[in-house]
Amino acid sequence: MKSKMNPAGSMTVTIDGVSHKFPLYEGAEGPKVADIRAFYQKTGAFTFDPGFTSTASCESQITFIDGDEGVLLYRGYPIDELAEDSNFLEVAYLLLHGELPSREQNVAFDAAITRHTMVHEQLKNFYNGFRRDAHPMAIMVGVVGALSAFYHDSTDINDPKQRKIASHRMIAKMPTIAAMAYKYSTGQPFVFPRNDKSYTENFMRMCFAVPAEEYEVNPVLCAALDKIFILHMDHEQNASTSTVRLAGSSGANPFACIAAGIASLWGPAHGGANEAALTMLEEIGSVDRIPEYVAKAKDRNDPFRLMGFGHRVYKNYDPRAKVMRNACYEVLDALNIRDEPLLQVALELERIALEDEYFVQKKLYPNIDFYSGITLRALGFPTDMFTVLFALARTVGWIAQWSEMIVDPSQKIGRPRQVYTGSNSRNYVPLSTR
Ligand code: SDX
Numbered sequence: 001m002k003s004k005m006n007p008a009g010s011m012t013v014t015i016d017g018v019s020h021k022f023p024l025y026e027g028a029e030g031p032k033v034a035d036i037r038a039f040y041q042k043t044g045a046f047t048f049d050p051g052f053t054s055t056a057s058c059e060s061q062i063t064f065i066d067g068d069e070g071v072l073l074y075r076g077y078p079i080d081e082l083a084e085d086s087n088f089l090e091v092a093y094l095l096l097h098g099e100l101p102s103r104e105q106n107v108a109f110d111a112a113i114t115r116h117t118m119v120h121e122q123l124k125n126f127y128n129g130f131r132r133d134a135h136p137m138a139i140m141v142g143v144v145g146a147l148s149a150f151y152h153d154s155t156d157i158n159d160p161k162q163r164k165i166a167s168h169r170m171i172a173k174m175p176t177i178a179a180m181a182y183k184y185s186t187g188q189p190f191v192f193p194r195n196d197k198s199y200t201e202n203f204m205r206m207c208f209a210v211p212a213e214e215y216e217v218n219p220v221l222c223a224a225l226d227k228i229f230i231l232h233m234d235h236e237q238n239a240s241t242s243t244v245r246l247a248g249s250s251g252a253n254p255f256a257c258i259a260a261g262i263a264s265l266w267g268p269a270h271g272g273a274n275e276a277a278l279t280m281l282e283e284i285g286s287v288d289r290i291p292e293y294v295a296k297a298k299d300r301n302d303p304f305r306l307m308g309f310g311h312r313v314y315k316n317y318d319p320r321a322k323v324m325r326n327a328c329y330e331v332l333d334a335l336n337i338r339d340e341p342l343l344q345v346a347l348e349l350e351r352i353a354l355e356d357e358y359f360v361q362k363k364l365y366p367n368i369d370f371y372s373g374i375t376l377r378a379l380g381f382p383t384d385m386f387t388v389l390f391a392l393a394r395t396v397g398w399i400a401q402w403s404e405m406i407v408d409p410s411q412k413i414g415r416p417r418q419v420y421t422g423s424n425s426r427n428y429v430p431l432s433t434r
Pocket of ligand 1: 234235237238239268269270271273297298300304305306307308309310311312313362364367368369
């Protein structure tokens with residue numbers, strides 16, 4: 001990947017009376033960056049940025065977010081246009097290759113992914129090692145990491161052909177592995193993928209079909225889930241994507257890197273928030289209990305936070321949350337359950353929070369996870385599968401970002417430093433004298 005940063009002047013830093021200049025650059029969109037790669041070498045000091053709130057870890061051409069304006073672009077295309085007018089595999093091609101596919105490219109990519117949806121028969125043995133009530137994200141971390149043991153012919157990250165096969169395998173097999181995790185939890189037999197089904201239709205069939213009868217996917221529900229997958233595909237350098245990049249920077253194989261991303265996504269502050277948001281709505285239970293929970297969320301001494309609200313980058317409405325809310329209405333209307341009590345709680349909670357001074361002042365808006373839980377539960381998924389679906393979709397973004405990192409000439413092994421405030425050097429004291 002050739003850098004497309006443009007020089008934008010310089011920054012001068014003075015430490016102990018000595019001034020140091022550092023170049024500034026700007027990208028196609030977004031804030032300028034100060035190139036501080038030589039900061040320690042020049043100044044003898046480190047920069048300090050826990051949580052990387054002011055740090056650009058890389059140059060990327062995949063996804064752009066403007067948190068203040070509530071803008072999300074995949075390769076320049078607005079997320080709402082892609083969610084409304086495109087489909088999962090076409091957007092996956094866009095994220096991987098940078099351009100929307102031609103008709104021929106679309107057909108070829110579709111066929112390539114379809115031909116990799118089955119998993120090695122022996123992979124099934126891993127599921128039997130888990131308790132039936134194991135959290136499916138625990139199964140995903142284990143089974144996806146184990147793929148490294150099966151696909152030795154696509155773990156050489158320096159071979160573009162192997163990287164391409166590993167990327168296709170990962171994207172194609174995630175729905176199969178995820179559906180198997182769900183089936184295992186229900187005690188029902190695994191359902192094989194079928195090559196005559198679309199990506200999302202295949203996934204729904206592998207989750208909900210049983211051998212005893214034919215299964216017909218509801219096209220409205222399938223279209224809604226495909227849209228939900230598009231919304232979750234990528235989101236620039238979030239915690240799990242940064243985890244995948246950091247793991248990949250050591251040369252680890254792509255399957256192990258994706259397993260690391262799944263582990264990071266699981267946290268309730270990140271991808272686990274959709275599961276936590278629905279649990280929170282169920283705990284609130286009714287509209288009249290909302291004020292009690294809003295008060296808890298505002299109490300600095302109470303660790304409770306409104307799950308599905310707030311975001312490190314968005315200080316405006318998460319554009320995905322708007323599309324997700326519409327998808328929620330589509331699904332509930334298709335199932336004729338628009339009077340779903342939790343939706344009423346969610347709508348009223350959103351209304352109250354958006355008018356409350358605390359949330360307004362801290363710019364806390366609903367994020368993608370606020371409406372996804374209600375929607376996914378209406379689609380028939382149990383709560384503990386919500387983050388698995390997030391991981392299924394985000395695998396495309398992880399793979400696209402990992403692929404971009406591998407070919408970025410400026411990338412090195414990620415190795416942050418620290419500010420040490422522990423004990424100064426001291427000598428060992430024998431136990432007999434302590
Ligand atoms: C995702 O990074 C990404 O892009 C992630 C993601 C993606 O697609 O990859 O978008 C997916 O992870 C969405 C976020 C899902 N998480 C949740 O919904 C969990 C609830 N949200 C919070 O945990 C929080 O908002 C975070 C973790 C999302 C963001 O936290 P930050 O940016 O570190 O902000 P912060 O925790 O410093 O909060 C700033 C202030 C704090 O108050 P003060 O200490 O300044 O007084 O806002 C408060 C927080 O207490 N606050 C909340 C709140 N979120 C922040 N108060 C109540 N409820 C909340 N939800």
